[in-house]
Amino acid sequence: MRCRLQFPRLDLTLDYHPRRQFVPFHDRRERFACMVTHRRAGKTVACIQDLQRGALDCPRFAYMSPFLKQSKAVAWDYLCAAMAPLREHGATVHESELRVDYPGGGQVQLYGADNPDAMRGRLAALWPEHLATSMEMTSANFFRHSLARYRPMARH
Numbered sequence: 001m002r003c004r005l006q007f008p009r010l011d012l013t014l015d016y017h018p019r020r021q022f023v024p025f026h027d028r029r030e031r032f033a034c035m036v037t038h039r040r041a042g043k044t045v046a047c048i049q050d051l052q053r054g055a056l057d058c059p060r061f062a063y064m065s066p067f068l069k070q071s072k073a074v075a076w077d078y079l080c081a082a083m084a085p086l087r088e089h090g091a092t093v094h095e096s097e098l099r100v101d102y103p104g105g106g107q108v109q110l111y112g113a114d115n116p117d118a119m120r121g122r123l124a125a126l127w128p129e130h131l132a133t134s135m136e137m138t139s140a141n142f143f144r145h146s147l148a149r150y151r152p153m154a155r156h
Contacts, residue, residue, distance in 0.1 A: 014085055022046040026053075048078045048108075055106030060122050068112030072098055075110055083108075 018026055019042050025033055026046070035043055051061040063079070065071040076098060083091045083100045090103040098110040111119050 012085070012089065014082075016049050016082070018042075018046060018049070026050060044075050045078050048075055048082050051108045052079075052082050052100075052102070055100075055102045055108045056104060057106065059106060061106070061108045062111050062119060062122070063108065064111045064113055064119075066112065067114050068098070068110070071110035071112055079108060079110070 021037060022035075022042065025035060026049070035046070037043055047063060051063060055061050063071060063075050065074060079100055080093060083093070083102070086102060092101045093099075094101065100108050102108075109122075
């Protein structure tokens with residue numbers, strides 16, 4: 001499966017081939033998803049690719065781990081590699097903020113659950129790396145109110 005993206009005057013095919021177990025995840029129509037797979041199955045790569053695809057259509061997306069340093073260690077290299085083909089089309093990296101800006105205004109940023117105030121009012125979608133730990137460290141109401149501002153993501 002290749003991800004095909006279309007911008008005005010731009011037809012782009014990203015070279016991402018999800019593993020068999022993640023094809024239903026990428027093809028889902030629901031707003032929320034949960035993946036239960038073994039270690040090193042490719043969950044982080046699948047989430048980063050899904051966030052990138054969403055950021056090309058919607059404003060703000062986030063990847064969250066229990067700690068910001070953990071987000072950077074686990075997902076930053078994958079995010080930079082995923083957006084590399086889009087640099088020539090206007091995508092930019094803001095390493096000090098752990099954020100990627102995409103053509104059209106979309107963003108993907110890495111966060112840590114140890115500082116939930118950094119996310120306040122900024123998210124359209126969120127992928128927590130370890131849900132139990134992340135929710136333990138932050139208030140579930142915080143996420144509910146923050147994400148409720150946006151309509152459910154449209155899937156293509």
